[in-house]
Amino acid sequence: xxxxxxxxxxxxxxxxxxxxxxxxxxxxxxxxxxxxxxxxxxxxxxxxxxxxxxxxxxxxxxxxxxxxxxxxxxxxxxxxxxxxxxxxxxxxxxxxxxxxxxxxxxxxxxxxxxxxxxxxxxxxxxxxxxxxxxxxxxxxxxxxxxxxxxxxxxxxxxxxxxxxxxxxxxxxxxxxxxxxxxxxx
Amino acid sequence: xxxxxxxxxxxxxxxxxxxxxxxxxxxxxxxxxxxxxxxxxxxxxxxxxxxxxxxxxxxxxxxxxxxxxxxxxxxxxxxxxxxxxxxxxxxxxxxxxxxxxxxxxxxxxxxxxxxxxxxxxxxxxxxxxxxxxxxxxxxxxxxxxxxxxxxxxxxxxxxxxxxxxxxxxxxxxxxxxxxxxxxxx
DNA sequence: TATGATTAGTCAAGAAATTGAGTAGTGGGA
DNA sequence: TCCCACTACTCAATTTCTTGACTAATCATA
Numbered sequence: 001x002x003x004x005x006x007x008x009x010x011x012x013x014x015x016x017x018x019x020x021x022x023x024x025x026x027x028x029x030x031x032x033x034x035x036x037x038x039x040x041x042x043x044x045x046x047x048x049x050x051x052x053x054x055x056x057x058x059x060x061x062x063x064x065x066x067x068x069x070x071x072x073x074x075x076x077x078x079x080x081x082x083x084x085x086x087x088x089x090x091x092x093x094x095x096x097x098x099x100x101x102x103x104x105x106x107x108x109x110x111x112x113x114x115x116x117x118x119x120x121x122x123x124x125x126x127x128x129x130x131x132x133x134x135x136x137x138x139x140x141x142x143x144x145x146x147x148x149x150x151x152x153x154x155x156x157x158x159x160x161x162x163x164x165x166x167x168x169x170x171x172x173x174x175x176x177x178x179x180x181x182x183x184x185x
Numbered sequence: 186x187x188x189x190x191x192x193x194x195x196x197x198x199x200x201x202x203x204x205x206x207x208x209x210x211x212x213x214x215x216x217x218x219x220x221x222x223x224x225x226x227x228x229x230x231x232x233x234x235x236x237x238x239x240x241x242x243x244x245x246x247x248x249x250x251x252x253x254x255x256x257x258x259x260x261x262x263x264x265x266x267x268x269x270x271x272x273x274x275x276x277x278x279x280x281x282x283x284x285x286x287x288x289x290x291x292x293x294x295x296x297x298x299x300x301x302x303x304x305x306x307x308x309x310x311x312x313x314x315x316x317x318x319x320x321x322x323x324x325x326x327x328x329x330x331x332x333x334x335x336x337x338x339x340x341x342x343x344x345x346x347x348x349x350x351x352x353x354x355x356x357x358x359x360x361x362x363x364x365x366x367x368x369x370x
Numbered sequence: 371t372a373t374g375a376t377t378a379g380t381c382a383a384g385a386a387a388t389t390g391a392g393t394a395g396t397g398g399g400a
Numbered sequence: 401t402c403c404c405a406c407t408a409c410t411c412a413a414t415t416t417c418t419t420g421a422c423t424a425a426t427c428a429t430a
Contacts, residue, residue, distance in 0.1 A: 001418090002280050003386080009287035019408050027276050032286050034276030039387060041409065062396065064408045076290050083291035086299065087280045089306055091212050091219030094275040095187050097345055099268045101217050102194035103338035105261050106268035114271065121274055146363050147370070153288035156360045160282055163356060167348050175341045178331050185332070186388090188416080204378050224417060226379070247426060249378045 003043050004052075005082045006033035008075050011053060013151055017066040018044055031129055031154070031161040044069060052078055096168075100175055108183045112176045119172035126165035133158050188228050189237075190267045191218035193260050196238060198336055202251040203229055216314055216339070216346040229254060237263055281353075285360055293368045297361045304357035311350035318343050 009032075010016065010024055021044070022037035024030065035043075047053045052075035055067040071079075096118055099111060136155050137145035146152055194217075195201065195209055206229070207222035209215065220228075232238050237260035240252040256264075281303055284296060321340050322330035331337055 001385080002278070002283060005280075005287070006283045009283050009290075012287055012289050017408080022408090027273065030277065032282040033278055035386095036388070037409075038389090038411085043386095060407095063406090064395065066408060079287050079290040080292060083284045083287050083299070084295035086302070087284075088212065089303060090279040090281070092215065092346060092349060093187070093218055094345075095190075095272045096275070097217040097342045098187060098191045098194050099272075100345070101338045101342040102190070102197055102264050102268050103341065104197050104336050105194075105264040107265060110269035114268070117271070118274060147366065151289050152363065152367070153286045156288065156363070157282045157286040160279075160285070160352075160356045160360075161277060163352050164277060164349075167345075167352055171345045171348060175345075178337065178341070181332065182337075186415080202378075207378090221418070222379075223381085223419090228416095245377090248376085249425065251378060 002087075003033065003035050003039065004047060005079060006035075007040070007043060007047060008052060008071060008079045008082075009153070011069055011071045011075070012079065012153070015068045015070040017058070017068050019066060021069075028125065029128065031132065032157040047075070051075075096172070103179065108179055112179050112183075115172040115176040115179070119169045119176070122165040122169035122172065126162050126169060129158055129162040129165065133162065187272075188218065188220050188224065189232060190264060191220070192225070192228060192232060193237060193256060193264045193267075194338070196254055196256045196260070197264065197338070200253045200255040202243070202253050204251060206254075213310070214313065216317065217342040232260070236260075281357070288364070293364055297364050297368075300357040300361040300364070304354045304361070307350040307354035307357065311347050311354060314343055314347040314350065318347065 006025070007021065010021060016024070018037075018041050022040050025033055025035045025040060027034050044053070044055070048055050048069070051072060053069050053071055055069045057065055058068050059065050096114070099106065099114060103111065133155060136158065137149075140148075146155065149155070191210070192206065195206060201209070203222075203226050207225050210218055210220045210225060212219050229238070229240070233240050233254070236257060238254050238256050240254045242250055243253050244250050281299070284291065284299060288296065318340060321343065322334075325333075331340065334340070
């Protein structure tokens with residue numbers, strides 16, 4: 001029920017092809033939602049059937065043709081409805097937290113490695129998102145951009161994504177340090 | 186594939202009934218994983234069938250009988266394997282981030298209300314988790330507890346949960362303030 | 371004395387997400 | 401010149417998760 005709205009949101013101020021959307025929703029790059037390409041194309045089909053967006057074939061030379069999707073008025077209305085409707089908080093479901101919880105059953109060294117690897121991944125992703133944010137706000141200071149820009153949504157969402165990954169990296173390193181300390185003493 | 190391990194982790198140092206587990210994995214109270222009771226009971230059945238845990242009927246007076254589950258050696262081994270195996274990072278999928286991203290299509294006032302409501306929920310949950318952490322560490326300072334306690338896993342996971350909700354609340358309030366400022370100017 | 375909350379679950383239907391493989395053309399590097 | 405990566409998708413099977421309803425007893429409250 002929510003990938004629908006994530007797709008509509010991504011198409012709010014531009015047209016994108018299925019493939020471009022699949023890059024935007026990629027696990028390693030998405031700032032606000034993730035989905036596999038298979039899931040995306042399936043959902044795009046449903047959204048088109050429901051009249052929330054329209055697809056146009058674009059003929060290309062030198063590479064496969066693509067279908068570019070755009071929001072319809074109905075799609076925009078649906079997004080407006082969605083943003084105003086209460087939804088229940090998204091639940092936490094993180095495999096790393098399960099691993100940390102199960103620390104007693106874990107081999108300390110491999111668990112520490114898991115945490116350090118994830119810390120590195122999150123650091124990289126936080127940096128990537130920081131670069132995206134910088135690009136979005138251009139040369140303005142953040143406060144000016146947020147006060148005056150005409151589309152701040154992606155910036156708000158990107159900021160949350162960056163916070164998440166900064167925290168994740170920090171926590172992973174903190175937890176790894178504690179476990180390391182416990183094994184050496 | 187991961188609810189399995191979350192359940193095994195929860196049963197690592199104690200026996201719990203399905204109902205107790207359903208409270209632990211409740212959306213409003215879970216610090217490290219969430220699942221509905223239906224999903225839980227289904228998964229508990231599979232885990233028992235796979236020999237990763239055993240259930241014992243406990244007869245009670247004055248209330249329905251219950252089944253209490255305990256880890257088997259195979260279950261503990263599976264947890265050890267899981268904690269050492271690399272897993273891909275959990276993806277971000279948060280309805281609020283989608284709503285923020287779609288700010289352009291949103292009615293400002295209702296979106297602001299959504300953000301403020303969620304901020305309040307996250308504040309409450311962060312407080313709840315803070316109380317749990319305090320209970321876990323007893324009267325010791327955190328550093329002493331983490332260095333000397335025999336089961337720090339739940340504390341590590343709970344800390345991440347608290348960070349998540351502290352951040353969520355902070356971001357929601359920040360985003361709401363920006364949107365409010367943009368509507369009044 | 372009826373009403374709702376709490377304990378302790380079960381059943382079934384459907385939607386959402388994952389896993390794994392496959393197609394087919396183009397461009398670039400060893 | 402061969403192989404790999406990239407663009408741009410599709411198909412099928414399976415697992416996971418959600419939604420909504422239902423049973424049935426006890427306890428506290430109004």
